[in-house]
Amino acid sequence: MELLYEPAPEVIEEYGGFLRGIMDLRAGMASTEAAQQVLALMRAVTDPEELETLETSLDAIGEWAHGTHVAGIMLAGLPQAELAIFRSAWAGEARLYHHRGPTDEELAAERANVEAIAAFIRAHEIRVVNASLGFGEDYVASQLRHERDRYATDEAVRERAAAVQAHRAETWRQVFAACPDTLFVVAAGNSNRDIVEYGDVPASLEAENLVVVGAVNRFGEWATFTNSNPERVRIFDWGVAVPSLVPSGETVPLSGTSMASPNVANAAAKVLALNPDLTPAEVIALLEETGDPIAAPFDGRIVNEVRALRQARRRR
Structure with a gap:
């Protein structure tokens, strides 16, 4: 299979071994041994x-591995499943919108891309979509500050960042509305914050x-990095050191709500395989009803696949 994004071979050879640490840092797990190795590598470089x-x-290494790893989690135990891969960024850009914000033309292209995805979903009657991605207004603002020739004041930066976020939010609302028979499973994010307060999209x-899926470790304990909200993030799954394939063919344990989300998508797909008459809302309710309770800071449920499948059979 051709990869949608692949760094130069020399980059993979030199830095591929740092993958776990790269992803630990993305998940805010800076104290792990793997993350410390990456930080030591960066501290050794003094030239800007x-x-x-x-x-x-x-x-680039993180982007190279992320999608394949997520896909492997989503397909586990589903030998008859068919996988469609959607590109959420432009091939060849490891750091999309680095030190700049998206232009209006690029935002329009983002919307056109998502609209095309929605059309594909409807045409092929796709039942479950996983989205291990997210956009934060604060990140957009941090990149816009590098464009002082266009956004000279903090107020101008805030206004543009808010406009970008509002555009993206409306884009995603449209795709959800356009595909009412499809369950969208979205990662909550890895910033240990409230998704509603910060307006993370989607x-x-x-x-x-x-x-929207939060992360726990293999023992069912709240992952330190997971985003949350007591009303919106009600379902959790394994998202710490989750093993799956990367493009090199190795199995590597990676962390993040990006890994928790496809675990839930996987369970939802199995539920629908047993009972395809269930609506997306009914699948969500079933996963929550049959899940294991999670402890503080918020109530929620960890997906219990065995109970969920048993209940799906009963409701046929």
């Missing part, structure tokens, strides 16, 4: 341009066919 090149290479949105 060389550091920029290194950070770009490390980001995690902060509401729709009957949308479930």
Whole structure:
């Protein structure tokens, strides 16, 4: 299979071994041994341009592995499943919109891309879509501050960041509304914050066919990095050191709500395989009803696949 994004071979050879640490840092797990190795590598570089090149290479490794790893989790135990891969960014850009914000033309292209995805979903009657992605207004603002020639004041930065976020939110609302028979499973994010307070997209949105997933470790304990909200993030799954394939053919344990989300999508697909008459809202309710309770800071449910499948059979 051709990869949608692949770094230069020399980048993979030199930095591929740092993958777990790269992803630990993305998940805010800076104290792990793997993350410390990456930080030591970065601290050893003092020249700003060389550091920029290194950070770009490390980001490229993360992008190279992320989608394949997520797909492997989503397909586990589903030998008859068919997988459609949707591109959420432009091939060849390891650091999309780095030190700049998206232009109006690029936002329009994002919307056209998502509209095309929605059309594909409807045409092929796709029942479950996983979205291990997210956009934060604060991140957009941090990149816009590098464009002082266009956004000279903090107020201008805030206004543009809010406009970008509003555009993206409306784009995702449209795709949810356009595909009412499809369950969208979205990662909550890895910033240990409230998705509604910060307006993260698409995690902060509401729709009957949308479930937002937080992360726990293999023991069912709240992952330190997971985003949350007591009303919106009601379902959790394993998202710490989750093993899956990467493009090199290795099985690597990676962390993040990006890994928890496809675990839930996987369970939802199995539920629908047993009982295809269930609506997205009914699948969400079933997963929550049959899940194991999670402890503080918020109530919620960890998907219990065995109980969920048993209940799906009973409701046929």
